[in-house]
Amino acid sequence: MDALWLPVLWQGDRLDDALNAMKRTNCLGALVEREDDRYEIIKMWSVEQALRNRQNTLADVGDGEPVYLTSLEDASDGIDLVRPLRTGAAYEDLLNRVNCQFALVAQAYDMGLVVTRHETGRRGYSPSSTFYCSGGARTHYFPTPNVRGGQICPKCLGQPKGQIYQR
Ligand SMILES: [Zn+2]
Numbered sequence: 001m002d003a004l005w006l007p008v009l010w011q012g013d014r015l016d017d018a019l020n021a022m023k024r025t026n027c028l029g030a031l032v033e034r035e036d037d038r039y040e041i042i043k044m045w046s047v048e049q050a051l052r053n054r055q056n057t058l059a060d061v062g063d064g065e066p067v068y069l070t071s072l073e074d075a076s077d078g079i080d081l082v083r084p085l086r087t088g089a090a091y092e093d094l095l096n097r098v099n100c101q102f103a104l105v106a107q108a109y110d111m112g113l114v115v116t117r118h119e120t121g122r123r124g125y126s127p128s129s130t131f132y133c134s135g136g137a138r139t140h141y142f143p144t145p146n147v148r149g150g151q152i153c154p155k156c157l158g159q160p161k162g163q164i165y166q167r
Contacts, residue, residue, distance in 0.1 A: 001088035001095075002119055003105070004126045006031045006041065008112045011059045015051045018058055019044065021110070029125035031067065031104065031112045032058050035148060039104055041114070043124065051150060067114065068100040084115050091115050092093030135162015 007021040008031045022030055028044045042064045050061045075081050076147050078090040095103055095117035102121070106113040116122055122130070132141040133153035140155050142164070147154065149166035156162045 001082050001084075001091045002116045002122045002130070004114055004116070004122045005111050006125065007116055008033060008107055008110055009058055011035060011057065011143055013058050015047055015055060015057065015061070019051070022047075025111070027126055031107075031114065032061070032064060039067040039069065039112075041067055041102055041125070049063050064115075068095065068098045068103040070094075070103045070105050070115075084113070086138070093115060130167050131164050132167070133162040133164050135160065 004027075005025075006027050006029055007025045009018050009021060011032055011034050013021075018030060022028065022044050030044075030047075032040050032042055042058070042061050044162055046061050046063055047058070070079070070081065072081075073153065074094055077094060078087060079094060080090075084091060091103065095101065095115070101117045103115045104112055105115055131147050131149070133140055133142075133156065135153055136156045140150070140153075142155075147164045149164055151164045153162040153164055157167040
């Protein structure tokens, strides 16, 4: 299990606008909202391919990965809706049960928080590494890496302070 933020686009969006949204957010994929309230994840590569084939909108892009829409009922199975990285195993169970690779946990404006079924699920969509520190009571993450690997953790309170790792 892992988590990543992706830009949220509409199926009627133009392909060049979609490419710009991915570049602006430094993502190699996007969430596409379909007309029937379904979401899919598409790769930047597929959008570039569709552009080369003179397609116009995201509705013309094939091979999207279906995304499970997380609901409040799922929270009773022990998943943390607010801090998904704390309940990785429960999310993996959920995604195994609904047989999806991705779940949408949150969306606001033009970004969505997606949980992946597998540890490697971020690869291919998010080029930035994950920075984390396992010092202190809980592992803490640095989604916007204003830290470097090997650095003393700025989030650890008291002593001893942890160290930043990168994966
Ligand atoms: Zn720390």
